[in-house]
Amino acid sequence: MIIKQFVLGQLENNVYLVMDESTKKAVLIDATALSPEITETIKKLHAKVEYILLTHGHFDHIMGLNALKKALNTEAVIHKDDLTISDNLNEYNRILGLPEADPPKYEIYIKDGDTIPVGNMNIKVIHTPGHTEGGVCYLIDDKLFSGDTLFRESVGRTDLFGGDFKKLSESIKNKLFKLPDNITVYPGHGPKTTIGHEKKYNELV
Ligand SMILES: [Zn+2]
Structure with a gap:
């Protein structure tokens, strides 16, 4: 699996390109902007982007979606509960x-427990409401793309529409912290971390 990270937009969002090496099939996780950096990387890797997977519907994660869908000729995937925010x-x-x-x-609308096959990758959907109602994380092998649910030693804000701290805390404790410690976490903002590190040092959960 090849992972390329792009930091885009005023809020320094992480957009990830995840490609299965043998089939070149790939997904883009979140859609902040159509940047030349993304299209050049896709070209260089000969990646075939099958889906754009949204972690949630906040503007900073979707504002490049129309342009990216058009440029990459691909489909967008989200949890239905975030349609209101996106609209x-x-x-x-x-x-x-x-x-x-x-x-x-x-x-395409996804729900908790769904699996999205892309090449040899099986992308598991984990619904983690709290930052937004329809927030999800995507688990690919031992890599977790956590959107704004879990950051390194922090969590997503819950004071915006659909936010609920109790739900966020439960999502992290009952779902993400049940994953093995060695899972690498790639958040929607900021540096990566691991489940083990967050279980030990994240004081906000
Ligand atoms: Zn957000």
Whole structure:
């Protein structure tokens, strides 16, 4: 498995390209912006991006989705419970003084326990509500893409629409912390970590 990380946008979002080496089939995790860095990396690796997987519907993770879908000719995947947030993209844009945009459309809705096969990778969906209602993490072998659910020694904010700290804490404790300690965590913002490190040092859960 090859993982490429791109840091994009004002909020320094992590966008990940994850490719199965033998088949070249790949996914993009989150969709902050269509950057030349992404398209050049895809070209260089000869990657075939099958899906764009959204960890959740917050504007900073989806604002490049329309452009990325078009450029990569691929389908978008999200949990249905985050459609409201995604459809209200322009509420955030107005507050932040960003230009109006068309809310993205999604082709596939996923739920907890689903598996998405991409080449030799089996991508497991873990529904982790709390930061948003429809927030999910994606587990690929021993790598967890945690969106804004879990950060290195921190967690996602819960003061925005759909946020609920109790739910977030339960999602992390009951689902993510049940995973093996050696799992590497790739968050939506900031540096990577491991489940073992977070169980020991994350004081916010
Ligand atoms: Zn978020």
